[in-house]
Every structure is written in structure tokens, then in C-alpha cells.
Amino acid sequence: MVAGTTGSGKSELLISWCLSLAMQHSPDDLHFVFLDFKGGSTFNALEQLPHTVGNVCDLDLSHAVRALNAIEQELIRRETLVSAERVSRFDQLANPPARLVVVIDEFHALRDRLPDYMQRLNRLASLGRSLGMHLIVCTQNPMGQVHADMKANMSLSICLRVTDQMQSNELIGIRDAALIPPHMPGAAYCNDGQRTTPFLCSAVRDVNQLIRNIDTAARFHACKHPDLLFSDPLARHATQSDLSTTTNRPWHEIPFALADDGVLVHTAVLDVSQQNIAIIGAYGSGKTNLLLHCARWLYDTGRANIRFTRKSEHGMVTDDGRPSSLYERTIWIVDDADDPLNPFSTSPEANELREALANPNITVIAATEKPTSALLDRCPTRVAFPSGERSNDLMLGIPGAILDGFSADDYTLHGRGVLIQQAKACPIQCVEFQGF
Structure with a gap:
């Protein structure tokens, strides 16, 4: 879980984090699904990554529903694979699928507009890790926005600057994230369940150039371009x-x-x-x-x-x-x-x-x-x-x-x-x- 107020650097953190993962793992081993519910374009550039299998970048609810349905179907598919081969984890499969990271920005907006679909994300948080599916949830206010069952299955918490000490305590167990000055975007605290560590996120200077380099490396190594996990709804016309x-x-x-x-x-x-x-x-x-x-x-x-x-x-x-x-x-x-x-x-x-x-x-x-x-x-x-x-x-x-x-x-x-x-x-x- 990632929390931080407006201007604290959440978007830069997400972009830097995902690009770091994409640089270390090929599209054969790692896939991304991005859902941005603040009406912005946080993940527009990351959509061009060869690892990306889905992106919802606005408040199109019908598109968001398709993404959530697709994620649930993928969870069920992996459960079926694990059950068929009688193993306990997806990485014990003979041909394990790529890990899937689902990144949701402004989670509270998704929760408010599609409350009936939250149970699906709870299942992803509780079952996904053993199936190679991981969830990154970002919100401005962690208090009361994330279900207790989901929170119990999230072992890593990152808190950028927040305006309330109670929010900081809620997420990382200390008030220090509320004391981060506004002129330090990217400053954050990370809690892994055992200790809390301060760090400063590094912003990417040229996102598009880095993505082009990652794509070139993927093509050089003949990585297969993954199929989309979900598509846009029906077009108004077809030829x-x-x-x-x-x-x-x-x-x-x-x-x-x-x-x-x-x-x-x-x-x-x-x-x-x-x-x-x-x-x-x-x-x-x-x-x-x-x-x-x-x-x-x-x-x-x-x-x-x-x-x-x-x-x-x-x-x-x-x-x-x-x-x-x-x-x-x-x-x-x-x-x-x-x-x-x-x-x-x-x-x-x-x-x-x-x-x-x-x-x-x-x-x-x-x-x-x-x-x-x-x-x-x-x-x-x-x-x-x-x-x-x-x-x-x-x-x-x-x-x-x-x-x-x-x-x-x-x-x-x-x-x-x-x-x-x-x-x-x-x-x-x-x-x-x-x-x-």
C-alpha cells in the first residue's frame, strides 16, 4: 500500500518503481495492469512498456469493470493451473505464467464508484501472492479506504507526506510521514512489517527514452509480446x-x-x-x-x-x-x-x-x-x-x-x-x- 497527499510524489514513485521492475525482468516473466482513477495520465507512458497487458487511464467505469473482470478471470485461471498440477504455488508449475502486478492509483475513487467489485480485489490480495499476482494500491488517505481483509494481506506499506499524523500511524506505525516538509516530494517511509526505513524516491529524467530502451532490449532478446488481459469495449462501427x-x-x-x-x-x-x-x-x-x-x-x-x-x-x-x-x-x-x-x-x-x-x-x-x-x-x-x-x-x-x-x-x-x-x-x- 502506498499513501501520500497531493504533490507528495506518488506518481513519480509508481513510475520509477515500475520502470525499475521492467528493467530487471523481461516481458516473459513480468506483466503490468495499470488503473488510474484520478482522471489523469499517470500511466500513459508506461502503457508503452512491452510488459503492459492493460491500462485504464481515466474515469471510464465500463472500461474499469472490464479490467476487474479480467483480473478475476486470470486469478481463477491460475488457481485452475495450480490445482490441475497438484502444486501449492504457481512457481512450482511446469510452465509458470508471468507474474502480474496490478497497480491502482487513487484507490478511494475506485472504491467509491465501484463498491460491488471490491470483494474481487480482496481475493486478489489474499490469494494472489501464491499465484504470482501482486497488488499495489495507492490512496491519499489510508484511513478507512482499504478493507481490513485487504490490509491484512499487504505486507509492505509506503507512506509519503500526509497531512495527518493519524494517517501516518495507521500505515507505518509512526507519525514521521506527517512531518515531511512539502518541499521534499518523493521523501517517504517504508514499513515491511518489521522495521520502518526512510528513503527518497529517485525521479526518472526521461521516461519515454527509458521505455524505448527497455522495448529495444526485449526485442533483442526475442521476448514474446504478451496478449492484452482486457480490451476496449465494442466500437461504434465495425468493418x-x-x-x-x-x-x-x-x-x-x-x-x-x-x-x-x-x-x-x-x-x-x-x-x-x-x-x-x-x-x-x-x-x-x-x-x-x-x-x-x-x-x-x-x-x-x-x-x-x-x-x-x-x-x-x-x-x-x-x-x-x-x-x-x-x-x-x-x-x-x-x-x-x-x-x-x-x-x-x-x-x-x-x-x-x-x-x-x-x-x-x-x-x-x-x-x-x-x-x-x-x-x-x-x-x-x-x-x-x-x-x-x-x-x-x-x-x-x-x-x-x-x-x-x-x-x-x-x-x-x-x-x-x-x-x-x-x-x-x-x-x-x-x-x-x-x-x-
Whole structure:
């Protein structure tokens, strides 16, 4: 735990401390996560370190929640590794992961704004050391800001200048930190549980140059750049170039959107090889855009018979493309399918669509404004575009927890929806159709 009033040198101490660690340990052995909750840019430079796997540098609460979720998932992952190999510490593993240092500046702001997430940090403080996860918490006032359970698991306390002798006593057991003069930023006392030692922190003259040198050394030693522990939330728009593509992806898996699991954003795919897919949403939500994107992808693969049915002023119009007997599967894409799916409809398309939904050799991708039981019963995979009317959105199968995470702007974004596959659901941002 690090405490100190404004201007005492907390930020310089953190920067110097982290850079010293980065100079002594490679990115293969040490990772950093930075959370700055004073609205400043304390860790902006440190974000460029090859050791950094996450940085929250402002008061973006949604981003902070992602970071805390990611830290908890990493804690659980390491617990699983230790349990699987039947060892007591992470460094006894055959291939131990890198140590992870979580640095939180202005901890009291995090505690005030996200009190429900404090239990996760308590678990990190109590279990993290044996799992190679370490916590550095900084605050202006240590009294009453840090939970007793967390404090009991922090063996090192650093106190820079504080304004109250009780604060100094609370952290290091003596009042001396309150006697540090204001013109000595960086002066501090360190208590390791046995003795208290005064020291003067050394400021780094050129942070950016030092970081460039560390990065050069890491590249010279061929250190692998670590994957991010968490990513930014979904972007407001997505294009084909935003999706990750692999050369060995099966033809029937259509990359169509960016998906957010609450920690990382990844490429979402629709598998058209087995079951039907329902696209449900109001007019203008992005249904046709998604269908056209799927059609283009399938046309380019040349591996299936493609049918595209749309509504016109003369009724439903179908383009059969170039059907071939060489293809085992037919993909039938139907836009504005509300009328053909009406159980009382007597149109030729209605009977044919009902039969196609039950045919195992045909995959139907149907877009409707309202869900029908005939469609939902045959479509375990759905893309739903929420309207903002909670009761209706819940009827689409969207979990309430996901709706709680939608802001007012999300409901108006073209292509912002939810991918529902069996019992799993996650928010998505569909790519913009680029044309044939």
C-alpha cells in the first residue's frame, strides 16, 4: 500500500518503481495492469512498456469493470493451473505464467464508484501472492479506504507526506510521514512489517527514452509480446478489416461481427453448416445489412447453393443464383420473412419456407421484425437487435444482464445487437456491408 497527499510524489514513485521492475525482468516473466482513477495520465507512458497487458487511464467505469473482470478471470485461471498440477504455488508449475502486478492509483475513487467489485480485489490480495499476482494500491488517505481483509494481506506499506499524523500511524506505525516538509516530494517511509526505513524516491529524467530502451532490449532478446488481459469495449462501427481472418477457417463459418464477452472483443462467426439462423429486429436496425454481408461471403466461397429472397412491391422475389448439384448444402437467405412465416399465410413461399426450416440439407437465414414460434423453434442461433423495450427484448431471448449493460446510445447504433447461441449470449457490432 502506498499513501501520500497531493504533490507528495506518488506518481513519480509508481513510475520509477515500475520502470525499475521492467528493467530487471523481461516481458516473459513480468506483466503490468495499470488503473488510474484520478482522471489523469499517470500511466500513459508506461502503457508503452512491452510488459503492459492493460491500462485504464481515466474515469471510464465500463472500461474499469472490464479490467476487474479480467483480473478475476486470470486469478481463477491460475488457481485452475495450480490445482490441475497438484502444486501449492504457481512457481512450482511446469510452465509458470508471468507474474502480474496490478497497480491502482487513487484507490478511494475506485472504491467509491465501484463498491460491488471490491470483494474481487480482496481475493486478489489474499490469494494472489501464491499465484504470482501482486497488488499495489495507492490512496491519499489510508484511513478507512482499504478493507481490513485487504490490509491484512499487504505486507509492505509506503507512506509519503500526509497531512495527518493519524494517517501516518495507521500505515507505518509512526507519525514521521506527517512531518515531511512539502518541499521534499518523493521523501517517504517504508514499513515491511518489521522495521520502518526512510528513503527518497529517485525521479526518472526521461521516461519515454527509458521505455524505448527497455522495448529495444526485449526485442533483442526475442521476448514474446504478451496478449492484452482486457480490451476496449465494442466500437461504434465495425468493418471487414476489423475482423480477424484465418487462412484455415471453414467456408461455412461466416465472420460477421465483433463480439464482446465482457473482457475481450473477438470475431463472431455464424456457422451455416447445420442449423437455421434467425435475425430479429426492428426496421433500420441492420438486418438487411447483415444478410447481404452473409450472402457476399457465401458467394465468394463458391461452396454452396445460395438463394436470396426479398420483399418487393410485387411480392416476394427470389434469386437462385447458379444452383449446382455438386453442392450438398443450400443456404436460403430470406429478408422480410414476417409474411411467409405467418401461420395463416397461404403464399407459395410460406409452404416452401416451412419445409426448408425442417430440411436438414438446407440452412435458412431468415430476418423478421417480430419473433414467431415457428422460427424460434427451428433456430437455435439468433442475432437479435434490441429495441429498448425491455419486455420485448427479453422475449427475444436476450439475457437481462446484457440489457443492463446497454446504454441509451447502444439502442440507436446501426448493427448493435446480441448473438444468442444455445445458452450463450454476448453483445455484438455487425460489420458494415461493403458491396458485392
